[in-house]
Amino acid sequence: MRLRRTMLYLPGNNPNMLLRGHLFKPDGLILDLEDAVAMREKDAARILVRDVLRQGNFGACEVTVRINGMDTSYWKEDLEAVVPTGIHGIRVPKVEDPKDMVLLDKTLSEIETRAGVPLGKTLVFCLLETAKGIWRAYEIATASKRVTAIIPGGEDLTADLRTNRSAEGTELEGVRKMLVLAARAAGVDALDTVFPRITDDEGLRKEVGFIKQLGFDGKSVIHPNQIPIIHDVFTPTEKEIEKAKRIVAAAKEAAERGLGAVSVDGRMVDRPVVKRAEFTLIRAGLSEEVHS
């Protein structure tokens, strides 16, 4: 299980950020070839991102690249440039048709085979930026084994919904709930869209608390200063950690003694509760307690 609390966008045309983004210790990086890069800089950014990926120093981050949409002429070139470097995954914008995922899977397999990258290594993160994409979220998430996470759009999606983004996020509430439901049904991660007001730390904290409660696994990040705040919200409290430790320890003991049922604090707990406790410990950075 991989933590994806924070995935930081890095403009594909900015060598400073591309080289240093990992220093802010997000869980993942998104080297962006799409919206951050102007049309006339697409080729230069692609070469820059490829070279930075080859140089390959990203700490413990999961490294992904946002390619240009499959409705543009760039996406295949983007894949040809970045997939051979062995990145963890690609983020695909404006997905709304499961068939595109089948085509993408096939294309990725071809490139992986040619480049000597293990087949199926490159994961896919789908940005659902239209009403249609959200509506077909489950189908998209299950169209290829590579699909690892689904992410709602922000600005594009609200425009498509014929509304706009508010501070409270009312317009995205239903979408977010649908997205979590689809992600859980498909067995993929639910990652949230960016919080655009980069100096509004309190607003960010509130939104992250909200999406965490909805069930999201993490959030896309547009500015490094947002990372510690999001990690803070996603980090379990001491009380939660203590309880999780007791549950995991009890489950282990039960397993060793060959017992099916687990009792903690005088109450029976079932398998899903144990799994959630394990996840709590992973989020707290205590994965060794789960695996020991």
Next chain:
Amino acid sequence: MIRNALGRELPESIPGYGVVKPFLGHDKRVPEGNRDGGRIKATFGNQTDKVLPDIKAAIAASGLKSGMTVSFHHHLRNGDYVVNMVIDACAEMGIRDLTLFPTALFGVHKKLIPHIKSGVIRRIMGSVNGPIGQLVSEGGMEEPVVLRSHGGRPRAVTCGDVHIDVAFLAAPRADRYGNLSGVGSKSACGSLGYAFTDAMYADCVVAVTDCLQPYPIGNVSISQLYVDFVVAVESIGDPAGIVSGTTQITRDPLRLLISRYAAQLIEASPYFKNGISFQTGAGGIPLAVTAFMKEAMKRREVKGSFGLGGITGYFVDLLKEGYVERLLDVQSFDLEAVRSIASNPDHVEISADWYANPWNKGCAVNMLDVVILGATELDKDFNANVNTEADGALLHGIGGHQDTAAGAKLTIISQPLLRGRIPCVVDSVYSVTTPGEVVDAVVTEYGVTINPRRQDLIDAAKEAGNFPLLSMEELLAKAKDLVGPMEPVQTEERIVGVIEWRDGTVIDVVRQLKAKA
């Protein structure tokens, strides 16, 4: 040629400077003999008004002649009108070959360039930067500039290395009998710390003010005991350039990251306990370090003793909120600091002598636990260069760099590993300002690099375990890996700058840049 303790090659004597005393080590040179002094003067009851009609009258009355040394303070920073005003008047009066002895010069003083070219100014002892720095670096002055630290300068005056003939002191407020104040007027600058030694040791002291009030004024910094003449002018400076508005903590994520690591290092150090004293200065990183330190002090219920040096509104808040007991202020950076020094008895004005002179009976930096500094470049021996840019041009004065580094128990240099494609860590710095023997750690966005002679700090950092630690070799390799090799600076033999260690020995020299083809 001789070699100093850092292995830098120096001539035995430099034209326009004199005999070179090589740097021996940071605390090796001790003084002998008596202090220098100004002329004794008598003033009787029939002289009750020191006001003269204008600058020229004051120059004439002071006895200033060609070839003499004139001094200025830099409390009006980039808003200063006084230096240009006085040198313009000297030029008009036919005075030439002056030695300019400012505590620092700023961009606004580029107007002095014609006076350098025409020979009104023959020599500068003090920091040169911007266009004047470029001019000097390219060999545009006959005699080398002499760079001294904020503590080295009063040392040079009190021991007689430099004798000031006339000190022109910009005074935001004054009375007719020569009491001077830095507060309570439109040109307020707060502390007048850098001006004290000049007032006490110059043969003649001329105060220049734009706020002349009846005798006696309050909030006196420099008293009538030292001042010969007072001149009132329309304006001594532009308030916008004298003090900045509110100081804001950087939002630049890279600088915040560096600041966080620096604060974590301080928290891990043995000095983070009740009574901690610190100097962090102005600027993006230092201010953010202070903010992170405050968080840690709150969390761990630690109360500090004093904040030192250049004071900002942020430090004033620390004082008000009880995180420090006292502020020792040699230079007030913003309006909040100016307001505070005028009204809060725990916000104490100190002179540069008190602040940093190694040759008195104890200066403030000796009591300092932690200082955060910057540098243009550092080398594998932790030697720091703040004077020259990567291209070899004179860029900055020393400020309190040497003094605080030598005095503080924990000296941290914090800055990004790269400025564009220029690395801040190199094999050997182009010129040395502060020796590695007084630098304890370097903090960059890649983590904390501790001087190997501080094994105690390395152990403490490892125990804390909450920030990345890397060796100087690793940091250097990273810089080289990212930017590749630098072209060495091409210079002539001629020396255009002498960098003194705070004790008056020569730590390095700066040579004339080769003209670009």
